[in-house]
Amino acid sequence: MAIVKLVNSVKSLSKPSKQQSHRSTIGDVAREAGVSKTTISRYLSGQFDSISEQTRKRIEQTIADLKYRPNRMARGLKRDRSFSIGMIVADITNPFSTSILRGVEDVCTKHGYSLMVCNTDNDPVKEKEYIMMLQAHRIDGLIINSTGHNNEYLHELAEEQTPVVLVDRKMPELGFDTVVTNNVQATTEAMRFFLQQGYERIAFFTQPVEKVSSRNERSNTFHQFLAQANHPSITDVYVVDFRENGQLEQKLEAYLSSSQGQFRLLFAVNGVMQLKILNVLQQKGLRIPEDIAVACFDDLDWAPVIPPGITTIAQPTYEIGVNAMERVLKRIMGDQSPAETIELPGKLIIRGSTPSKTK
Amino acid sequence: MAIVKLVNSVKSLSKPSKQQSHRSTIGDVAREAGVSKTTISRYLSGQFDSISEQTRKRIEQTIADLKYRPNRMARGLKRDRSFSIGMIVADITNPFSTSILRGVEDVCTKHGYSLMVCNTDNDPVKEKEYIMMLQAHRIDGLIINSTGHNNEYLHELAEEQTPVVLVDRKMPELGFDTVVTNNVQATTEAMRFFLQQGYERIAFFTQPVEKVSSRNERSNTFHQFLAQANHPSITDVYVVDFRENGQLEQKLEAYLSSSQGQFRLLFAVNGVMQLKILNVLQQKGLRIPEDIAVACFDDLDWAPVIPPGITTIAQPTYEIGVNAMERVLKRIMGDQSPAETIELPGKLIIRGSTPSKTK
DNA sequence: CCGGTTTACGGAACCGGTTACATTTCCTAT
DNA sequence: ATAGGAAATGTAACCGGTTCCGTAAACCGG
Missing domain, CATH: 3.40.50.2300 (Response regulator)
Structure with missing residues (x-):
């Protein structure tokens, strides 16, 4: 296997100046509210039953005052999950792709996930790079309309327990969940x-x-x-x-x-x-x-x-998207059942361009 | 200002089982290559001039052997940058949006950034939630086709030095870079x-x-x-x-x-x-x-x-996307010049649907 | 009143990178 | 031979959350 040169490509390593206007952290909130980071963390993950009513209110107020936004990178790092899903499409300008995307996106949002979208132009090289990039982001799942030329890398993802769901294009040899027309x-x-x-x-x-x-x-x-x-x-x-x-x-x-x-x-x-x-x-x-x-x-x-x-x-493009994302969620939740291929029916819509001969 | 209840919405807090197949970390690579994490880190950020030829080769080999992928969350946490850009569009199924998106995406990729795409359906509430979500992800920049009803939150982003660029829709009162037809x-x-x-x-x-x-x-x-x-x-x-x-x-x-x-x-x-x-x-x-x-x-x-x-x-949709993303990059690099509005020319394409009267 | 349980919370290590600040090695000029 | 500086590398703290484990206080039935 070729050695993949893994050097970060962000050109701006020089020195992007971001004069820290001090975004508040969980520590700030804790200090301000007079409790420990642990308690704030518990609040953030909805464990209200172990927090007293008044503490909860105080935390709520402090968060609002400080305009605190928990840092997903920190959370993700510790939990080993990024709360984001990758989607790789062959052609983002094709309405077929965007309609699927919309389905995926709706389900993502409903469950608190973000979506990273990548457009390959059917180029296997771009596809490979995107897979690696998404892997680096530790996406929690991948939905892909694959060129079929990067099985090696998709397999690698799967080995790391990252669920992969194929849309539109089947690749039976890989054993991934698949949703197609x-x-x-x-x-x-x-x-x-x-x-x-x-x-x-x-x-x-x-x-x-x-x-x-x-x-x-x-x-x-x-x-x-x-x-x-x-x-x-x-x-x-x-x-x-x-x-x-x-x-x-x-x-x-x-x-x-x-x-x-x-x-x-x-x-x-x-x-x-x-x-x-x-x-x-x-x-x-x-x-x-x-x-x-x-x-x-x-x-x-x-x-x-x-x-x-x-x-x-x-x-049924929107439904393909919805189904694909729901499969991803199931897998994230630990479902280990064998991979399935879901085939949703297409619907014939008859218009004037196909008259009958007798007519 | 209303208290925004900030509780993580990922439903799956239960216990998503991800049986760690031990993804390798920078530490693993360091140990395997017989050097310190620092040296690996230096390699990853391209500081080759302070690494000897043979060490570099050893690192390269080890990375390939271990299929190591640096964790962007860890990197992002420390550096306070996520290497991802947010894009909020009003309607992802509209080819106008996707064409811009394509322009943005191409520039992103070229510079090593990932793209998080959000679709609001012109709903200010969804828009607000997306802005907050992207903020939580610590996006390095935002490109938005705004409903115009979340100036407060956009402003908050800007205050944190996160560059915001508007596309298609101007909002002069906000003082953001803007790219439109x-x-x-x-x-x-x-x-x-x-x-x-x-x-x-x-x-x-x-x-x-x-x-x-x-x-x-x-x-x-x-x-x-x-x-x-x-x-x-x-x-x-x-x-x-x-x-x-x-x-x-x-x-x-x-x-x-x-x-x-x-x-x-x-x-x-x-x-x-x-x-x-x-x-x-x-x-x-x-x-x-x-x-x-x-x-x-x-x-x-x-x-x-x-x-x-x-x-x-x-x-010039694609160009709008390209220009918008290039603005974002400039700002990330620390450009503090006053906000600009770039207006790219539209082009009249004459076809049969508009004949002249004399004809 | 006491042992046990529940409730509400805190301490500190840890996740996987980065980086300021050494430290060691090696070369070169004196 | 040696001081001095450059080149190559290491140590350890840190980023902002999470979580294991521990503890103090309140509660409760006998």
Whole structure:
């Protein structure tokens, strides 16, 4: 294993001047209230039954007077818990991520935890650094949407009894709790609907699958479904890497020209893909749904607004966040039961972009 | 001042079982490497010039062997700095916020800081609690998109020498560094363009202004501009509170019916407003731009995709984030210069939704 | 009235780093 | 050979909480 050079990267080691305006400490409060630090500490952790009524009031008043705020670092150091949770997402600007984040955050707050958010841009190197940084902060739990390239470090965290919960992307080999959309169910439901509507040529557009289980499950189900359905059309799966310029245009063109005259539908693996596809279709002057139907995963705010309304599969993102954080809490509380994978159902939302053939 | 009851809210005070798998400490490393803690500490803070070559190598090896991760809480406690920054946003699911967040995050990471993210839903009570929580964590700086109702607590932070930087919303009375879009310039530029295109009746739709300076500046500029331009139309400003059901429909109807036959444009204060407006217009069967033109602040991913392409004002969100965080860093480094307000220009992006009359 | 229990609180060590202030080692010039 | 200074490293206190353990006082039933 490579030697990780562990030198603190805060550049400002020089001398950040913070002219101590003396923040009050537990000692100050104790002195002022005429009791010992122990008693204040007991008050702070809610052990009121061993504090007399009048002492309690005096402490309360003193704390208010001194504007005392207990130092979480000191507390955390002694208790070996930081009261904060780490969250690593692949792309913070993606509404999918933020909606999960919101779920996580709500549960965190309700239980007195803070949240450290890290954005990796799907870069395994950044991811590694973030994992190490969060480890250094002694986070009490980690929720991660992983690139899949840092199993070694995630494992290290787990060995230190820090609960790790995966969201959106499964990694069965690691044995972590996992919360995802039920991609098989959601894809199946959508496909059943599409066939029922009479589509003859359905194409699935996805980013490179890599280690992203959601993409994998969706395109696999798509494949299998069309095979099982004994569907006459080719089971078109197009993989588009946005880092390669013009790839989307090429692949779309390939599909469009080979499907001339058929009743066709473009199924996008997620909202990002859908928007890019719509952009190209528009440039080509193709009308939706007259010339081609579309549908995608992710029910984002623009879906009902883009005419004629885009059919989508709504993912239970907020609930994924809530569930993930609740798993973390259970683990923090000492639950040692075997890791579970929770699959929450996706919901098909039918709009004008996928009319039936008879219509 | 009310007595703030300061009792730790982490419910799990019971006994979270964390069977110490003995994470290694600086002491372990010191013993293993055959030197003192001091030397390790020096290594960790990059003071290599006072460590011999061979000792350094031995330390490096030992750290790798023991998978040692310095505890930031311990370090932070002694140094009275946490190496983390707090960020409070009004709505984390709004792409405007996440784009700023991304800018902040990039700068944080580059300088070895971690980021604690809090989402207030514009609720002053949640905001207050978050400020106190971040204070308890001894954040080294705060970036906030404030509701404007917790000046007392922000001030308290500032008194403790914790730098506070406002984004998006100005609050001049507080004397904090502030980074915003230049709303006057952006609005002026857009209005100039609209009038040039020949619009006869322009309406501005905004959420309640309250203490949100960006909304205030935009609607004020709108007002003044039409007055100065000696524009014949009424200077329509419609305030819509989404918490009141059906208000948007009513106000839109009022505008639409009173502007029949005029060459008209709907100008939305932000992307959220724009989407809701488009939704209603669509339900009414109004075509863009034939029946009505639209434009808005925020150049979100759907703007080029919604036909015929929505004209927008792109806000320099990422740059706001970067600038805000750089201000924080400067202050951390001891810069005591007077607070500045940085106004970054918005950029008008013209698309099909705002054609000229002659066309 | 007394032993035992409960209630209310305090002393001091400890968590894992940092740092002011030695101390030791080693080199160099005289 | 040695004083003197630089280079390399160590000692121990300290940061602000928590917690184990101890104790004084109040209470209580027999």
